[in-house]
Amino acid sequence: MDQSDSGRKLVLPPDVTPDHVLGLLELLRSLGSGIDSMYVGDAIGEDVQILPHAIDVAEALELVTQKGGNLELTERGKRVAAGNPKTVKHLLREVASKLEPIAEVVEQLRRKGELLVEEFESTIRKYYPSRFEEAMMNVLVWGAYLDLFKMNEDDEKILPIRLPHAKKSEPA
Numbered sequence: 001m002d003q004s005d006s007g008r009k010l011v012l013p014p015d016v017t018p019d020h021v022l023g024l025l026e027l028l029r030s031l032g033s034g035i036d037s038m039y040v041g042d043a044i045g046e047d048v049q050i051l052p053h054a055i056d057v058a059e060a061l062e063l064v065t066q067k068g069g070n071l072e073l074t075e076r077g078k079r080v081a082a083g084n085p086k087t088v089k090h091l092l093r094e095v096a097s098k099l100e101p102i103a104e105v106v107e108q109l110r111r112k113g114e115l116l117v118e119e120f121e122s123t124i125r126k127y128y129p130s131r132f133e134e135a136m137m138n139v140l141v142w143g144a145y146l147d148l149f150k151m152n153e154d155d156e157k158i159l160p161i162r163l164p165h166a167k168k169s170e171p172a
Contacts, residue, residue, distance in 0.1 A: 063077035
């Protein structure tokens with residue numbers, strides 16, 4: 001884990017989808033800057049269980065910042081909220097390595113080229129000993145949405161779609 005990329009990794013909550021995060025950004029964009037997070041919850045009518053997690057994911061992806069209890073879009077967040085689908089996916093793919101287990105799955109795909117479903121499930125179980133099925137489906141949704149990875153049509157393998165470039169490492 002590279003600490004110079006400004007931060008820790010967040011384990012993706014099993015129930016926070018790309019729609020939750022993008023909906024939050026759209027609301028912040030339409031309401032303007034410095035919105036109280038309590039007002040955000042009321043405005044979107046989101047489940048009080050999910051909203052804090054969606055905010056955490058948006059923060060980990062460098063899309064929002066919290067200042068004095070208020071949520072503000074970052075520059076990346078403004079570009080995502082205003083972007084077309086292709087731009088949005090590109091901007092989010094650039095920071096997807098801040099979310100586990102997405103980062104680990106991407107790294108495994110870089111090393112191996114593909115993963116058997118059993119290998120993918122093993123990785124997911126490490127992060128989600130409970131709510132495994134929900135988490136597995138959500139990680140697949142994120143992987144497909146970001147054009148990172150998908151399950152093949154036979155449900156036997158996880159295949160890369162468009163992996164971000166690996167950082168150059170020292171030869172062993």
